[in-house]
Amino acid sequence: MNLKTMYPPKARKMACIISANSLCTSKVQRFRRSVNRLFVLVPALILWALPAFSQVPVSVGPEPKTQFLDNSGAPLASGIVCTYAAGTSTPQATYTDSTGTVMNSNPIVLDSAGRANIWWQAAAYKVVLAGGGTCASPSNLMWTVDGFQVGVFLNGNNTWTGTNTFNGTVTVNAAANLTSGGSMNGTFSGNPNFSGSPTFSGTIVASQFQSTVATGTPPLIISSTTLVPNLNVSTVDGCVISGSASANTFLEATGATTCSWANATQFPAVLYTTPSSSVNANIGATTMATVGASDATYRFGFYVQLSVVGSGCTGSTTVTPNLIFQDPLGASPSTANFSPGLVLATANGTLGPSASFIGNTYTGMAAPFRAKAGTVIQYSVTYSLGSTCSPGPKYVLYPILEQLTAN
Numbered sequence: 311m312n313l314k315t316m317y318p319p320k321a322r323k324m325a326c327i328i329s330a331n332s333l334c335t336s337k338v339q340r341f342r343r344s345v346n347r348l349f350v351l352v353p354a355l356i357l358w359a360l361p362a363f364s365q366v367p368v369s370v371g372p373e374p375k376t377q378f379l380d381n382s383g384a385p386l387a388s389g390i391v392c393t394y395a396a397g398t399s400t401p402q403a404t405y406t407d408s409t410g411t412v413m414n415s416n417p418i419v420l421d422s423a424g425r426a427n428i429w430w431q432a433a434a435y436k437v438v439l440a441g442g443g444t445c446a447s448p449s450n451l452m453w454t455v456d457g458f459q460v461g462v463f464l465n466g467n468n469t470w471t472g473t474n475t476f477n478g479t480v481t482v483n484a485a486a487n488l489t490s491g492g493s494m495n496g497t498f499s500g501n502p503n504f505s506g507s508p509t510f511s512g513t514i515v516a517s518q519f520q521s522t523v524a525t526g527t528p529p530l531i532i533s534s535t536t537l538v539p540n541l542n543v544s545t546v547d548g549c550v551i552s553g554s555a556s557a558n559t560f561l562e563a564t565g566a567t568t569c570s571w572a573n574a575t576q577f578p579a580v581l582y583t584t585p586s587s588s589v590n591a592n593i594g595a596t597t598m599a600t601v602g603a604s605d606a607t608y609r610f611g612f613y614v615q616l617s618v619v620g621s622g623c624t625g626s627t628t629v630t631p632n633l634i635f636q637d638p639l640g641a642s643p644s645t646a647n648f649s650p651g652l653v654l655a656t657a658n659g660t661l662g663p664s665a666s667f668i669g670n671t672y673t674g675m676a677a678p679f680r681a682k683a684g685t686v687i688q689y690s691v692t693y694s695l696g697s698t699c700s701p702g703p704k705y706v707l708y709p710i711l712e713q714l715t716a717n
Contacts, residue, residue, distance in 0.1 A: 377425045378439055381452055385424030389452070390417035392445035396434035396457050401445070405429040417445045430460040557602070578609070582711040586691070588617040590702040593691035595634055598709065601681045604717035605638040608687060609678045611710045612648075614667070618704035620658040625697030626665070627654045629705055634688040635681045643685070651694060659703040678714060687711060 378386045393416060395402040403413045406427050417440075418426050435458045441450030486494075521529035544551055549569040551561065562572035582598035599608075610633050620627065628651030636643040653665040681687055689709050695702040 375425050376428050377423065378420055378452075379424060380441065385422075386420055386439070386441060386452065387422045387424055389420045389424060389439065389441050390443065390445070390448065391420065391426065391428070392417045392438040392440070392448065394436040394438075396436050396459075398436065402433065402435055403431070405431075417448075432460070434459045577716065578712045578714045580710065580712050581608075582709060584709070586707040586709075588704045588706050590618070590620075590693065590695070590704045592693050593689075593707065595688045595690045597686050597688050598711045599687045599713075601683050601685050601687065603683055605680060605683050606713055606717055607678050607680050607715040608635075609712045609714055610687075610689070611712075612689070613708040613710075614652055614654065614664040615706045615708065616655055616659050616661055616664055616703055617706045619661060620655060620696065620699045620703035621701060623655070623658045623696045623699035623702065625699075626656045627659070627696040627699065627702050628652060628694045629654050629664075629707070630692040630694070631707065631709075632690045632692065633679070634690065635679060636685040638680055638682040640682065645690075646679070647692075651692070654705050655696070655703045657696070658699075664705070 378389055378391065380386045380389070393402050393404050394400055401416050403416065404418065406412045406414055406429065408429060410429065410431075414426070414428065418428060420426050436454065436456040437458050438445070438448060438454045439452040440448030441452065443449035480496075523529050546561065546569070548567060549561075549563060550567055551569045551571075553571045555561075555571050559571040561569050564570050584598075586593055586596070612631050614629055614631075630651040631648045633646040633648075634643055635646075656665055659665070689707075691707055693702075693705075
């Protein structure tokens, strides 16, 4: 059957499509190849044109196993792919699988279907496709694309779920929002801003803390009552403080917005009133006060109480209080005796005031004295047991030391 004589030209094409006649088999095959090429080229052209009309950064979405075609749309069997750092002729590696541990050869040699396993780094590439040869001398060059990059989609809006690990330095040039909890570890540099109520665990180390909260809201809320060393504050309730605090000082307003440290001691001031133990023996040197940075005037007095009566006493038992201090001009401490001794008891004695107090013969009050700066003021007691006492009466000494002047 001769198609040329049976059908006009247009009808002959349709007849070839529906006919099994051997004369038009080759035409049908050529027609089908043309259609297949269109199915390949038309989507490719559409994808190639999309970036020109989109404001969202995009990248080529490679197939799991990439296939390359020649310029006529046929698989590029045994072709080569050369990969370089973008804009250079420096080779840049690709990998054979997702582990990123085994590099492809460079060039990558395609199989008989024009396919290869290519896993790209998160970097920009220059890619050269050729029919054969080497990267240094490619033959039958198909195309060169510079600036190709897989992962540019990260410039858009992305959502990560599950656990994600980023190795190396992560740089965030815009706001990073953590919702529904979440945490971030590492070092923050530059000028990060934290809003809301972020929770920091561990120790925060910073060269400076600055609060911009308005007056009326405390910039720090601290639960601990432990004192903070070296926390220097120069303003209290709007008052700017001058000078430094020392012992026995208080903060005194000197103006509408100024304060200074003033001496808190009001004279005369009682410095020591601790009673002794109940004893029937001597009392050794007991420190009552240490003189401050300046010489000062003091006064010492005492009261003696018989706390336990003696037994079998036929004579008087006496106690002699002693004041130990150093005069500002003295080379060493001096001891002032309140003698003659104070009669504690005649015979066994009676509980209560000492016999001398009852007899109004001894008041226990001393004249003022001066003490040298930096020295200590002490008292002691000498105990003299009466005849035949066993045991002797016990006593308690109630000392009183007053400071009369600041210097």
